[in-house]
Amino acid sequence: MFERLLVDSQMALPILGWAILAILVLMIKICTRGVWLPLFATVIGLIGLIFYSATHLNSGAQDLFHGALKMDSSFYLFNLIGLGIHLAVVLMLIPGLERTSKIFKVSYEQFPELLICLLFSGFGLSVLIAASDLSTLFLGLETLSIGVYCLCGFYRTEIRSTESAFKYLMIGAFSTVLFLYGLAFVYGATGATNYSQIQSIIEQSHLAHQPLLMIAVAFLIAAFAFKLAFVPFHLYVPDVYEGAPTPITAYLATVIKVGVIAAAFKVFWGFFGSLADYWEPFWMTLCVLSILLGNILALQQKTLKKLLAYSSISHSGFLGLAMVLTHPGVGTTYPLMAYLVVYSAVTLGLFSSISFLENREQVFLVEDLKGLGQKRFWTALFIGIFILALAGLPPFAGFMIKFWILEALIEQHHIGVAIAAICGSVIGAAYYLRILMLMFMSEEQGSASEWVVLKDRLYVLRLIVFLAAILSLVGGMRPQLYADWILSALALK
Amino acid sequence: MENSQIVFFIFSALILVTAGLVAFRPRPVESAMWLILNFFLTAGLYVLLGSHFVAVIQVLVYAGAIMVLFVFVILLLNLDPRELGTDSSVSWGSLILFVAFLSFILLSLHVTTPELLEKMPPIKAGSTFGTVEALSKTLLTDYIFGFEMAGVILLLAIMGVGLLAYRKINNPRIVNGSERP
Numbered sequence: 167m168f169e170r171l172l173v174d175s176q177m178a179l180p181i182l183g184w185a186i187l188a189i190l191v192l193m194i195k196i197c198t199r200g201v202w203l204p205l206f207a208t209v210i211g212l213i214g215l216i217f218y219s220a221t222h223l224n225s226g227a228q229d230l231f232h233g234a235l236k237m238d239s240s241f242y243l244f245n246l247i248g249l250g251i252h253l254a255v256v257l258m259l260i261p262g263l264e265r266t267s268k269i270f271k272v273s274y275e276q277f278p279e280l281l282i283c284l285l286f287s288g289f290g291l292s293v294l295i296a297a298s299d300l301s302t303l304f305l306g307l308e309t310l311s312i313g314v315y316c317l318c319g320f321y322r323t324e325i326r327s328t329e330s331a332f333k334y335l336m337i338g339a340f341s342t343v344l345f346l347y348g349l350a351f352v353y354g355a356t357g358a359t360n361y362s363q364i365q366s367i368i369e370q371s372h373l374a375h376q377p378l379l380m381i382a383v384a385f386l387i388a389a390f391a392f393k394l395a396f397v398p399f400h401l402y403v404p405d406v407y408e409g410a411p412t413p414i415t416a417y418l419a420t421v422i423k424v425g426v427i428a429a430a431f432k433v434f435w436g437f438f439g440s441l442a443d444y445w446e447p448f449w450m451t452l453c454v455l456s457i458l459l460g461n462i463l464a465l466q467q468k469t470l471k472k473l474l475a476y477s478s479i480s481h482s483g484f485l486g487l488a489m490v491l492t493h494p495g496v497g498t499t500y501p502l503m504a505y506l507v508v509y510s511a512v513t514l515g516l517f518s519s520i521s522f523l524e525n526r527e528q529v530f531l532v533e534d535l536k537g538l539g540q541k542r543f544w545t546a547l548f549i550g551i552f553i554l555a556l557a558g559l560p561p562f563a564g565f566m567i568k569f570w571i572l573e574a575l576i577e578q579h580h581i582g583v584a585i586a587a588i589c590g591s592v593i594g595a596a597y598y599l600r601i602l603m604l605m606f607m608s609e610e611q612g613s614a615s616e617w618v619v620l621k622d623r624l625y626v627l628r629l630i631v632f633l634a635a636i637l638s639l640v641g642g643m644r645p646q647l648y649a650d651w652i653l654s655a656l657a658l659k
Numbered sequence: 660m661e662n663s664q665i666v667f668f669i670f671s672a673l674i675l676v677t678a679g680l681v682a683f684r685p686r687p688v689e690s691a692m693w694l695i696l697n698f699f700l701t702a703g704l705y706v707l708l709g710s711h712f713v714a715v716i717q718v719l720v721y722a723g724a725i726m727v728l729f730v731f732v733i734l735l736l737n738l739d740p741r742e743l744g745t746d747s748s749v750s751w752g753s754l755i756l757f758v759a760f761l762s763f764i765l766l767s768l769h770v771t772t773p774e775l776l777e778k779m780p781p782i783k784a785g786s787t788f789g790t791v792e793a794l795s796k797t798l799l800t801d802y803i804f805g806f807e808m809a810g811v812i813l814l815l816a817i818m819g820v821g822l823l824a825y826r827k828i829n830n831p832r833i834v835n836g837s838e839r840p
Contacts, residue, residue, distance in 0.1 A: 171803065185811055192818070231804040279822040286815040293808065301805040309812050316819035331823070 174230045180219050180245055181235065181292045187211040188285035195278035201263060204278040205256070208285065212253045219246045229298070233360045236298035240499060244295045244428045247506055251420045252288050254514045256281065257626040258413035258521060264621050267527065273321045280320055284417075287313030291425040298436075300349045300359040303429060307345065307393075310425055311338050314418065318410040321526070330409025337402040341392030348385030352437075355379045365437040383438060383445045387452070390433075393426040394482045397455040404467075407475035412524055415471060416517035419478045420510040427485050431502070435494055442493070449490060450583055456483030457590035465597050470520065470530045473597060477556060480594055481509055484571055487587065491574040501570040508555070508563040508641050515634025516552040518627045519545055525617040536612030538605045542619075546605045548631050555638040557598035558591055563641025667707055674700045687733045691726065698722040710789035 175182060190211065191204045198204075219242055227238035263274050290309025297303040315338060319331025353359060355378035356367045368379070388399065395403045407415045438445060460480030467473040488502040523538075523545065524530055539546040555564035568591060575584040604612070622628060640647055677697040681690045698721045705714035787793040798806050 167800070232801045234802070234804040276822055276825060279818055279825075282818050283815065283822060286811065286818070289811065299805070301802060302808065305805055305808040305812065309808065309815060312812060312815055312819060316815075316822050319823050322823055 171231075177228055178230050178235060178237070178296075180215065180222065180237070180242070181289070181296055183211075183215045183218065184285055184289035184292055187215070188282050188289060191278060191285060192282050195282070201274065201277040204281055205260065208256055208281045209253070212249060212256065216246065216249045216253065219249060233362070234299045234302045235293070235296040236361075237296055240428070240431075240503075241296050243503055244424060244506075245292050247424055247510060248288060248291045248295070248421060251417070251424070251510055251514065252284060254518075254630050255413050255417045255421075256284065257630060258416065258514070258518050259411075260624060260626050261522075261620040261622050262411075262413075264623070270321075270526070272323050276320075280317065283313045283316045287317070287421070291421060294425045295428045295432075297429065297432070298361045300353060300361075300364075303433070304346060304349060307425075307429065308342065310422070311342070311393075314414075314422065317414045317417065318406060320411050320414065324526075326409035327411065328409075330406045333402050333409075334406045337392065341389050341399075344385050344392065345389035348382045348389055351378050351382035351385065355382060361432065361436045365439070368437060369440050379441065380444065383441060384448075386433060387445060387448055390426055390430045391452055393422060394430075394486065395456070395479050396452040396482065396486065397459045397479065398452070400456065400460070400479050403479060404472040404475045407478070408469060408471045408529070412471070412517055412521035415474075416514050419474070419513050419517070423478075423482055423485055424506055424510065427482075427489055427502070427506070430486075431489050431492060431499075434489070435492060439494065446490060449486060450580070453483040453486035453490075454583055454586045454590075456480060456486070457587050458593070461590045461594035461597075464594065467597075468531055468533070470532050470535070473532060473601075474516070477594065477598075478513070480590060481556070483590070484568065484587065485509070487575065487583065488571050491571065491578060493578065496578060497574055501567070501574050504570060504641075504645075505567045508567045508638065511634045511637045512552050512555045512564065515631050515638070516549065516556070518630045518634075519549045519552070522620050522622065522627050522631075523614050523617065524620075530614070532601060532604065534612040534614040535601060535604050536608040536610050536614075538612065538615050541611065541615035548635055550602055550605065551635050551638060553598050553601050555642075557595050559595070561639075561642050563638040563645070566642060566645045663707055667704070670700050670703050670707070674704070687738065688730070691729050691733065694729070695722050695726055698726070708789075712789060712791045712794045715791065 187208070191207055194204050194207055223242045223246070224239065225242075227236065229236050259277070259280070262270055263277065265271075265274075287310050290306050290311070290313060292306075293302055294306030294310055297306050315331055315335045318334050319328050321327035352364065355376055356364045358364050358367055392399045407418060410418060434442075434445060434449070457480045460476050460478075460483060464473050464476035464480070467476060485502070485505055488505050491497040492499045492502055520530065523542075535546075535549075538549075551562065555562040558564040558568045568587075572584050572587060575581075575587070620627065674697060677693050677700065680693040681697060684690045684693065698717060702714040702717040702722075705711075705717060
């Protein structure tokens with residue numbers, strides 16, 4: 167009994183490592199003053215975990231803790247993406263330490279607490295990805311979300327940040343209720359909490375038409391749609407993204423999507439696979455609505471971060487489509503993984519550039535970018551690369567990932583959905599290109615070129631921007647390079 | 660009549676009485692106190708059914724945590740007794756609606772309960788299902804990961820409160836969250 171527990175804990179090190187690291191940072195914070203030691207421990211720990219996960223990529227599927235967790239090859243890949251994003255976000259937060267304005271001074275005294283919340287969220291993320299039991303699924307999602315609520319309100323003396331945290335907490339609590347209600351219906355209909363048990367019960371006893379399961383599917387779709395910000399459930403996203411600290415906005419736009427899409431993938435194709443006829447049309451409709459309406463609403467935005475929020479809504483639509491396309495037996499998980507990797511990298515790069523330029527005392531308008539190309543050519547150039555990659559124009563990786571999804575859509579005979587997705591992307595190109603026009607073709611000077619930029623002494627922001635730009639360029643020109651890596655990681659199940 | 664049945668009827672009668680007192684006492688604090696008694700009696704019913712754990716949780720969560728919240732809200736609202744009014748009359752419309760709704764629920768329970776009882780698996784004599792011992796055994800073996808994970812959530816929540824609500828104590832100008840004029 168106890169030996170089994172020890173062996174399981176050892177196997178689950180990629181998951182438990184997050185919590186161990188968080189508690190270690192907490193200990194350091196209690197024992198010492200200052201922010202640099204916890205920061206150093208966090209960065210080293212994350213790099214160590216990345217190496218550990220990367221070397222154990224092909225170690226086969228295992229059931230741990232009496233079926234509470236299941237670690238398979240897709241888990242290792244999702245976890246690796248999550249670790250990478252966390253490392254990038256921690257690095258993005260560092261230059262803020264040297265800011266001297268009041269908001270930053272008051273908030274950054276608590277930088278170690280921020281790191282601990284970030285690491286615990288990461289723990290929630292990895293549990294969410296690995297969950298193979300309804301109880302761990304719920305606990306993972308909650309740990310991820312509670313950490314993020316706190317992170318959003320990090321600049322607690324600032325009204326925008328507090329507003330963002332409060333709105334997210336309220337909406338998050340509501341979506342949690344929906345989620346829990348859906349899980350309760352699953353348990354009520356099948357009497358089991360383990361994914362594989364639920365699946366076999368649904369398939370053996372022909373429960374597929376039972377109204378209880380229909381209700382469960384409806385509630386779970388709504389809850390996932392809230393977390394992923396699909397269109398009828400997206401109303402909180404612009405305000406939350408606008409108010410949160412910029413590195414945390416990048417975190418919201420990437421980590422939440424990685425975790426929730428991985429959980430949705432395991433729930434819907436894991437034990438709702440035989441109900442696909444019921445949930446697939448609803449899910450697809452939500453995705454198409456987010457792609458179309460997200461892009462249309464982004465056209466009217468005047469604030470840069472709200473514009474990017476709407477753009478992230480349309481991207482989560484694409485992610486949702488990629489999730490459906492992983493239909494076991496018909497499709498592959500490849501488009502989903504590629505989309506997550508490239509989208510996360512580009513988003514992190516773009517938000518690092520923004521946090522480099524940003525002046526936190528005022529709202530960053532799109533107009534402020536006017537004439538940036540003349541004043542700060544390199545920053546403008548990299549922002550241009552990321553914008554083009556998000557828009558999905560050919561020489562960049564953003565094109566390839568959309569292309570793979572569209573290809574798979576047509577292969578699986580969803581031609582109408584593919585056409586709608588293409589229309590949405592074309593509409594989206596309009597506002598992405600407007601940003602480029604403002605930066606490079608405008609004669610006037612916007613205020614962004616006069617703001618004092620962050621002091622990036624350790625070159626961390628430039629490093630992230632540079633790596634992300636390389637990834638989006640390489641991914642566009644030689645997609646085979648990382649395609650092979652992802653495929654080899656997924657091949658050995 | 661068995662002993663347990665007599666106890667059951669005493670408890671249910673007291674629950675009805677205290678629930679009525681909660682609804683009809685004019686002062687909110689008094690209602691809240693009756694509600695505590697109501698929670699304890701409900702916990703007694705759970706004990707009679709053999710689910711000790713739910714009884715303990717009922718007392719801890721409802722009588723402990725939720726009541727504190729209620730009393731806190733009453734404190735914050737700081738109601739003037741004159742505003743509450745002296746007459747404790749309830750409007751006829753809402754009373755009729757309430758009675759109709761209650762009788763509907765009771766009627767549907769009366770119709771469906773026998774059928775549901777047949778479907779229930781028979782409870783063996785001496786079964787430990789629902790006791791604290793059986794529950795803790797399950798929690799610490801099959802659901803050990805979820806149990807520990809809940810601990811992590813609590814730690815994270817404490818950290819979050821520390822992050823959002825911390826104020827420097829040694830700054831004499833800040834008192835109760837606002838700067839002194």
